[in-house]
Amino acid sequence: MAPFLAFQLSPPNPLHPFHLCEFKVARGQRLQRIAAPALPLPSRGRIASVPGFMKLWSQFFIPTLKESPADAEITSHKLLVRAGLVRKLTGGLYTYMPLGLRVIHKITELCRQEMDKAGAIELWMPHVHPVENWMQGPRWEAAREIMFRADHAGAGKRAPRDPEFVLGPTHEEIITPLVKSEITSYRDLPKNFYQIATKFRNEIRPRYGLMRAREFIMKDAYSFDADDAGATRSYQLMKAAYEAFFARVGLKAIAVEADTGVMGGSFSHEFMVPAEVGDDDVVYCEESGYSANREKATSGLVPADLKDAEPAGAVEKFATPGVVTIASLEAAPYSVPGDKQFKTLVFVGDDKPFIVILRGCDELEEAKLGSLGFKLFRPATPEEIEPVLGAKPGSLGAVKGTIKNPAVLAGIFADHAIRLIGNGVTGANEDGFHLRNVNVARDLAITRFGDFRTVKAGEPCPKCGAPLKSRRAIEVGHVFKLGTKYSEKFNAVYTDDQKQTHPMVMGCYGIGISRTMQAIIEQSHDADGILWPWSVAPFQVLVCLLDPQDPAASEMAKKLGAAAERAGADVLIDDRAERPGVKFKDADLIGIPLRITVGGRGLKEGVVELKARDQKDVVKLPVAEAEARVAEAVVARMG
RNA sequence: CGGGCCGUAGCGUAGCCUGGUAGCGCGCUUGCAUGGGGUGCAAGAGGUCGUGAGUUCGAAUCUCACCGGCCCGACCA
Incomplete structure (x- = not known):
C-alpha cells in the first residue's frame, strides 16, 4: 500500500496556475500542498488570489448577456448586468458577482x-443597532422612516415587543x-x-x-x-x-x-x-x-436693496367662483400674472400648522423648510386647513384679519421673492373669493422671511449675476x-x-x-460596453487566446500574461473554446483596458496584437518583442 | 401613498381583444461543419402560463381577490 497519493487537477490544463502543483496526502492526514510554482509576491494594490493572480476565463465566472434585462432602464444598469458584474436578488438588493466584486x-x-x-x-x-441609540439621537423621528427593523423572525418563542434592533x-x-x-x-x-x-x-x-x-x-x-x-x-x-x-x-x-x-x-x-x-x-x-444642489441653490433674483412698492389702494375682495389654481387666476377674465399672485401653502410641523407664502410663479423647495427648525413637517391636508384658515385650498391667503384661527399657527413664513409683488392677489380665506391690492409690509404679518423657493435656470447667479444653468x-x-x-x-x-x-x-x-x-460606467462606456479606467478595472489586461487548443498559442498567451503581471497588471486569459467574434464582443462588453490577441493567424505572421479598449487601432507586436512591449504598455498605464 | 403598465422556460418576448394542441429569439445539451467581430446545419432538454377562487363542457386567454414587479409622481442623509 502506497503511503502517499499524488494527483493532478483534472482535466489537466497547462494554463491553470495549479497545474504545476503536486499534492501529496498521507492517509488519514489533511491535504497539503508541498510544492508550488514560484510566484510573484503580492504587490501594493493588487488583488491577491494565491497562488498567482492570473485568472482563466473558463475557470472564473463572468456570465455575460447579449440582451438587457427588462427592468434595466439606464445604460450603466444594463451594462452592470450584461457584463456579469451584478445580479438582482430583488428590488434594490444585488449580488456582487466575482467580476463586479473585483471592481x-x-x-x-x-x-x-x-x-x-x-x-x-x-x-x-x-x-445591527440597538434602537435605543437612535431614540437617543437627534433624528429618530425622521430617520426611522427609512430604517429596516431587525427583529427576530421567530414564531412565538420570544415575547413580542417593540423593535429592539434596527439595521x-x-x-x-x-x-x-x-x-x-x-x-x-x-x-x-x-x-x-x-x-x-x-x-x-x-x-x-x-x-x-x-x-x-x-x-x-x-x-x-x-x-x-x-x-x-x-x-x-x-x-x-x-x-x-x-x-x-x-x-x-x-x-x-x-x-x-x-x-x-x-x-x-x-x-x-x-x-x-x-x-x-x-x-x-x-x-x-x-x-x-458658483454651484449648488437645487435644494440649496439661491439666486440673485431679489436685490438686497429692494424697496417695497407703494400700495395702490385698499385691499379689496372680489368674487372668483371656481378658481382654485394659480393658472386659472392667470387666465381671463382675471388675468393676474403668476408673479403678481401670492401662493399660500399650509404645512404641519411637529403637529402645529404653519403657513408658507411664495409668489404664484415660484415652486416651493421643501428641503429649504428644514431651516425652520421643525423635527418633522409635511403638507397639511384640506381637512386640517379649513378650520385654521377658514377656506379650502384654492382660496387661501394670509392677509391680516382674514385667518380664521391665527392663534394655532406656528408661524407665517414667506419667501423673499414675494416682496417683488406689490399690489398682488391672494385668497380671501373664503371659498370663491380673492383679495387684490395686497402688499407685503402693510397686509401680511410675516413671522420670518427666508429662501424657500426653487431656483430656476436663467435666474441671475447670486455671486455675479450671470444667468444660472442647471443639469x-x-x-x-x-x-x-x-x-x-x-x-x-x-x-x-x-x-x-x-x-x-x-x-x-x-x-x-x-x-x-x-x-x-x-457612476463610472455611466460616465465611461460606448456602444459596445464598458471602458474601465485602469485604476479600477477588474482586470487590466485581457489575453484573448483565440486558439486555446493550439499548444504554441496557449504557451504564448501564458507568457504574455505573465509578462503583463510582472509589470503590475491584473490579468485575465480568455481560454474559452469560443469563436473569436464572441470573445471580442465579450472583451468589449466587460471593458478591460488592454487586450492582447494571440491567435493562429497572427502567430503565422509572427505577431500578436495589442489593442486598447478606448482606441480603435490595433498594434502588431513581433513575437520576439512581445513580452517587452506588453510590459512597456502596462508600465505606461500604471501611473 | 396616488396614477399608469406588466407577470408566459435561465434571459428577452408572441399568443389574451375574439376561450379549444403554449410559440419564437437568445442561452443550454449533443453531433457535424466552421474557426479573427455574437458562424452554419441538424437533433434535443427545459413551462404549476404569478397565486387563489369563480364563469365555462373546456381558461395563458373572461371575472374577482390577493401577491410580486416596472414606470411616473410623492418621498429620498
Whole structure:
C-alpha cells in the first residue's frame, strides 16, 4: 500500500496556475500542498488570489448577456448586468458577482489609501443597532422612516415587543457614544474614524440598479475636533481627500454646495457626477463658478436693496367662483400674472400648522423648510386647513384679519421673492373669493422671511449675476460639517487644558462606493460596453487566446500574461473554446483596458496584437518583442 | 401613498381583444461543419402560463381577490 497519493487537477490544463502543483496526502492526514510554482509576491494594490493572480476565463465566472434585462432602464444598469458584474436578488438588493466584486475591491482600496493619507483611521462598527441609540439621537423621528427593523423572525418563542434592533443606515448614533466613552481629553483630539461597509436604507423606490439600492456599500467617516476651527480643518482635509479619490477612480466629480437635510449641521458639499440620469439637479454658474444642489441653490433674483412698492389702494375682495389654481387666476377674465399672485401653502410641523407664502410663479423647495427648525413637517391636508384658515385650498391667503384661527399657527413664513409683488392677489380665506391690492409690509404679518423657493435656470447667479444653468447629476459623495448636534445629544465632551468641558465638534463624510462603480460606467462606456479606467478595472489586461487548443498559442498567451503581471497588471486569459467574434464582443462588453490577441493567424505572421479598449487601432507586436512591449504598455498605464 | 403598465422556460418576448394542441429569439445539451467581430446545419432538454377562487363542457386567454414587479409622481442623509 502506497503511503502517499499524488494527483493532478483534472482535466489537466497547462494554463491553470495549479497545474504545476503536486499534492501529496498521507492517509488519514489533511491535504497539503508541498510544492508550488514560484510566484510573484503580492504587490501594493493588487488583488491577491494565491497562488498567482492570473485568472482563466473558463475557470472564473463572468456570465455575460447579449440582451438587457427588462427592468434595466439606464445604460450603466444594463451594462452592470450584461457584463456579469451584478445580479438582482430583488428590488434594490444585488449580488456582487466575482467580476463586479473585483471592481468594488479596487475602489475601496483606493478609497482606503486616500482616507489613510488624510489621517483617518479605519474601524468596523456593527450594522445591527440597538434602537435605543437612535431614540437617543437627534433624528429618530425622521430617520426611522427609512430604517429596516431587525427583529427576530421567530414564531412565538420570544415575547413580542417593540423593535429592539434596527439595521444601520449610517453610524453617527454608534460612533458618537463610542467616542464619548473612549475620548475625554483634548490631547486625544482631533480624530477621524472611518469604515467601508454595508448600509441599509429602505428606500421607498429603489431604482437604477445600484444607484439607489436598499443595501449598498458606503465609506463613512466621522471627525471629532476640539473646536470649530479644527472641525473646519478636518472638513477641508476630507474634501481634498474626496477630490483626490474621485480623480484616482477616474470620475469627473464636482463639489457643489448642498442642503444638510436630516443630517443637520452647518454646511456641506456634495460630490456630483454630471449625468442625465442623475437624481439631483445641480444649479451652476459658468462665470463665477458658483454651484449648488437645487435644494440649496439661491439666486440673485431679489436685490438686497429692494424697496417695497407703494400700495395702490385698499385691499379689496372680489368674487372668483371656481378658481382654485394659480393658472386659472392667470387666465381671463382675471388675468393676474403668476408673479403678481401670492401662493399660500399650509404645512404641519411637529403637529402645529404653519403657513408658507411664495409668489404664484415660484415652486416651493421643501428641503429649504428644514431651516425652520421643525423635527418633522409635511403638507397639511384640506381637512386640517379649513378650520385654521377658514377656506379650502384654492382660496387661501394670509392677509391680516382674514385667518380664521391665527392663534394655532406656528408661524407665517414667506419667501423673499414675494416682496417683488406689490399690489398682488391672494385668497380671501373664503371659498370663491380673492383679495387684490395686497402688499407685503402693510397686509401680511410675516413671522420670518427666508429662501424657500426653487431656483430656476436663467435666474441671475447670486455671486455675479450671470444667468444660472442647471443639469442633472449623480451624488457620489457628501461631506458635512455637523457641529455639536450629535455630541450634545450623546454628551460626547472633552476636557480642555483649562479643565473646562466642551462638546466635540463633529463632521461626517460619505462616499457611495457601489454607486461610484455604477457612476463610472455611466460616465465611461460606448456602444459596445464598458471602458474601465485602469485604476479600477477588474482586470487590466485581457489575453484573448483565440486558439486555446493550439499548444504554441496557449504557451504564448501564458507568457504574455505573465509578462503583463510582472509589470503590475491584473490579468485575465480568455481560454474559452469560443469563436473569436464572441470573445471580442465579450472583451468589449466587460471593458478591460488592454487586450492582447494571440491567435493562429497572427502567430503565422509572427505577431500578436495589442489593442486598447478606448482606441480603435490595433498594434502588431513581433513575437520576439512581445513580452517587452506588453510590459512597456502596462508600465505606461500604471501611473 | 396616488396614477399608469406588466407577470408566459435561465434571459428577452408572441399568443389574451375574439376561450379549444403554449410559440419564437437568445442561452443550454449533443453531433457535424466552421474557426479573427455574437458562424452554419441538424437533433434535443427545459413551462404549476404569478397565486387563489369563480364563469365555462373546456381558461395563458373572461371575472374577482390577493401577491410580486416596472414606470411616473410623492418621498429620498
